Amino acid sequence: MTEKYNMPDERGHFGPYGGIFVAETLIPPVQELNAAYQRYMHDPEFIAEMDADLQHYVGRPSPLYHAERWSNELGGAQIYLKREDLNHTGSHKINNTVGQALLAKRMGKTRIIAETGAGQHGVATATVAARLGLECVVYMGSVDVARQSLNVYRMKLLGATVVAVESGSKTLKDALNEALRDWVTNVDNTFYIIGTVAGPHPYPAMVRDFQAIIGREARQQCLEQTGRLPDALVACVGGGSNAIGLFHPFIDDASVKMYGVEAAGDGIETGRHSAPLSAGRPGVLHGNRTYLMSDDDGEIIETHSISAGLDYPGVGPEHAWLKDTGRAQYPNITDNEALEGFHALTLMEGIIPALESSHAMAYTMKLAPTMRKDEIIIVNLSGRGDKDMQTMAKREGIEL
Amino acid sequence: MSRLAATCEALAKTGRKALIPFITAGDPHPDFTVAMMHAMVEAGVDVIELGVPFSDPVADGPVIQRASERALAHKMSLKRTLDIASEFRKTNQQTPVVLMGYLNPIEAMSYEGFANAAQRADIDGVLTVDLPPEEAKECCDLLKSLGIDPIFLLAPNSSDERIKKMDSIGSGYLYYVSLKGVTGAGHLNIVDVENKLQQIKKNTRLPVAIGFGVKDAETAKAIGNIGDGVVIGSALISKIEAHLDEPELAKNEIVALLTSMRLALDSHSAS
Numbered sequence: 001m002t003e004k005y006n007m008p009d010e011r012g013h014f015g016p017y018g019g020i021f022v023a024e025t026l027i028p029p030v031q032e033l034n035a036a037y038q039r040y041m042h043d044p045e046f047i048a049e050m051d052a053d054l055q056h057y058v059g060r061p062s063p064l065y066h067a068e069r070w071s072n073e074l075g076g077a078q079i080y081l082k083r084e085d086l087n088h089t090g091s092h093k094i095n096n097t098v099g100q101a102l103l104a105k106r107m108g109k110t111r112i113i114a115e116t117g118a119g120q121h122g123v124a125t126a127t128v129a130a131r132l133g134l135e136c137v138v139y140m141g142s143v144d145v146a147r148q149s150l151n152v153y154r155m156k157l158l159g160a161t162v163v164a165v166e167s168g169s170k171t172l173k174d175a176l177n178e179a180l181r182d183w184v185t186n187v188d189n190t191f192y193i194i195g196t197v198a199g200p201h202p203y204p205a206m207v208r209d210f211q212a213i214i215g216r217e218a219r220q221q222c223l224e225q226t227g228r229l230p231d232a233l234v235a236c237v238g239g240g241s242n243a244i245g246l247f248h249p250f251i252d253d254a255s256v257k258m259y260g261v262e263a264a265g266d267g268i269e270t271g272r273h274s275a276p277l278s279a280g281r282p283g284v285l286h287g288n289r290t291y292l293m294s295d296d297d298g299e300i301i302e303t304h305s306i307s308a309g310l311d312y313p314g315v316g317p318e319h320a321w322l323k324d325t326g327r328a329q330y331p332n333i334t335d336n337e338a339l340e341g342f343h344a345l346t347l348m349e350g351i352i353p354a355l356e357s358s359h360a361m362a363y364t365m366k367l368a369p370t371m372r373k374d375e376i377i378i379v380n381l382s383g384r385g386d387k388d389m390q391t392m393a394k395r396e397g398i399e400l
Numbered sequence: 401m402s403r404l405a406a407t408c409e410a411l412a413k414t415g416r417k418a419l420i421p422f423i424t425a426g427d428p429h430p431d432f433t434v435a436m437m438h439a440m441v442e443a444g445v446d447v448i449e450l451g452v453p454f455s456d457p458v459a460d461g462p463v464i465q466r467a468s469e470r471a472l473a474h475k476m477s478l479k480r481t482l483d484i485a486s487e488f489r490k491t492n493q494q495t496p497v498v499l500m501g502y503l504n505p506i507e508a509m510s511y512e513g514f515a516n517a518a519q520r521a522d523i524d525g526v527l528t529v530d531l532p533p534e535e536a537k538e539c540c541d542l543l544k545s546l547g548i549d550p551i552f553l554l555a556p557n558s559s560d561e562r563i564k565k566m567d568s569i570g571s572g573y574l575y576y577v578s579l580k581g582v583t584g585a586g587h588l589n590i591v592d593v594e595n596k597l598q599q600i601k602k603n604t605r606l607p608v609a610i611g612f613g614v615k616d617a618e619t620a621k622a623i624g625n626i627g628d629g630v631v632i633g634s635a636l637i638s639k640i641e642a643h644l645d646e647p648e649l650a651k652n653e654i655v656a657l658l659t660s661m662r663l664a665l666d667s668h669s670a671s
Binding site for chain 1: 454455456457458459461462465469472477478479502503504505506507508509529530531532534535552553554555556557558559562577580581582585
């Protein structure tokens with residue numbers, strides 16, 4: 001790659017993907033948001049405030065940890081974990097909500113809405129809303145409310161209203177639908193904090209920019225600790241915000257391979273999965289063009305994954321572009337394989353990963369043994385597994 | 401001149417306002433829709449908006465969401481919606497039919513495939529809720545080349561510049577979304593609509609139909625006084641929903657409501 005990577009274009013396109021596909025009422029707020037984002041991303045005062053919050057409130061920089069015992073066990077590449085699980089609220093999601101909430105404040109919005117799947121983004125949003133004294137409403141599919149009840153309770157403690165969404169498949173996509181309906185109704189005072197690199201422009205680029213601190217830190221930490229760049233990056237992909245956050249600062253480093261791991265659920269061949277890049281087709285949903293799980297008639301198909309955070313039929317448009325250009329690879333991992341990754345990291349390193357991140361761990365278990373011992377993999381440990389204790393216990397027939 | 405433009409022109413000449421019902425194709429059952437369309441024409445409607453069911457109708461309130469779900473449960477699709485329109489056209493060559501839906505089913509068919517299929521079904525206009533003008537050129541050019549009007553939405557927060565943009569890219573009519581919200585919402589404010597229409601009319605020569613939140617003859621008349629046409633959707637679909645096991649009863653109630661609206665609208669133009 002001779003030219004520096006510079007996506008998206010002015011109207012939010014990553015090649016044929018991205019763009020702005022929303023009803024007319026949402027055009028003015030999307031334009032207003034884009035203007036604010038363009039302005040404040042270059043405003044030293046805004047950046048200083050955000051950096052201070054990330055350092056003192058979130059706890060950044062997050063460590064880059066050499067998982068030596070696990071690396072030796074697998075017998076291949078050296079595995080380094082980017083510890084986003086150690087952030088305040090327990091995942092990478094807060095990097096983005098801190099940034100967007102500061103934008104909301106600058107724009108004079110008094111009400112925050114969000115969608116959530118696993119509840120990590122909902123908790124991260126409720127957290128910053130509490131801190132800034134903003135009203136907060138979180139939309140969550142009723143299926144997810146049931147399987148992530150701990151996070152629902154956390155959001156309520158933080159003062160947020162949690163709305164259980166009963167339409168469609170009652171998961172993340174339906175929560176997003178309902179949040180969009182709220183936004184169109186309350187555009188004047190409401191800021192919609194989207195939790196992933198999807199939605200209409202500028203969300204995919206803006207959320208990426210807020211999450212890119214993961215990759216910037218990891219790049220510097222890797223150089224400091226090992227004197228060289230990593231050979232591979234691994235991260236799970238639902239909407240894809242933790243993956244793009246890690247990948248983006250490395251895109252121009254041609255020697256660094258990138259692996260975004262999709263959720264194969266019961267297996268790609270069963271059709272019960274959440275892997276649009278592996279087995280979907282391009283289409284338009286939630287404001288952008290990207291790979292989607294949809295049928296021949298263009299209706300969105302229900303998805304399946306053990307991890308609520310990956311249970312989404314679309315994926316960020318930049319990932320669609322990175323797939324088509326071949327810059328990143330998008331393998332997939334089944335529910336059962338993810339559970340192996342979960343247990344392996346827990347027993348080998350004493351770190352309990354979120355089920356989402358466990359997909360990245362499981363793929364690392366396949367990838368590391370194929371590489372030399374002097375090669376380096378950075379894996380994004382995007383969240384911690386505390387929220388998944390009920391799911392795990394239930395799966396293993398244990399009553400808590 | 402397109403069937404839609406001719407219809408609007410004829411209405412304007414006589415000072416009548418367009419009555420435009422919206423129903424979702426295949427709700428509550430695919431066999432119901434063609435008969436319902438004919439019955440609505442007899443009740444005096446001028447244009448029919450036929451909703452294409454979609455799994456994720458983000459601009460719609462709960463009533464039209466459930467209509468989509470019922471239709472999809474019967475394997476309704478864009479292709480089968482076009483079949484319904486063709487069937488209707490066999491015995492009605494006058495009433496314009498406008499498809500209203502979301503972009504993904506059209507993307508799945510390909511723009512060219514869709515435009516050709518819509519022409520074969522003798523569709524008059526296409527309103528795609530999540531396709532703003534910035535992304536619409538390719539699809540619009542194809543539709544226009546086949547004599548199909550691309551219809552665009554305007555919203556309470558649309559600027560002069562946006563209205564002019566819709567005027568230049570759209571044809572047939574413009575659809576003014578009368579409130580910030582989803583279809584079937586309950587906070588329609590007539591004075592706000594009146595003020596906005598003055599701004600819109602300064603920036604377009606296309607007829608303006610007004611929809612979202614019109615529930616009864618009284619509101620229809622008030623809206624008719626302001627714009628060139630009235631769109632009514634959720635209020636009709638509520639009738640279908642109230643009589644899911646007795647579609648004939650739903651049909652009769654829809655005809656009664658549309659008839660009362662027709663009377664109210666015409667009493668305006670006579671006065």
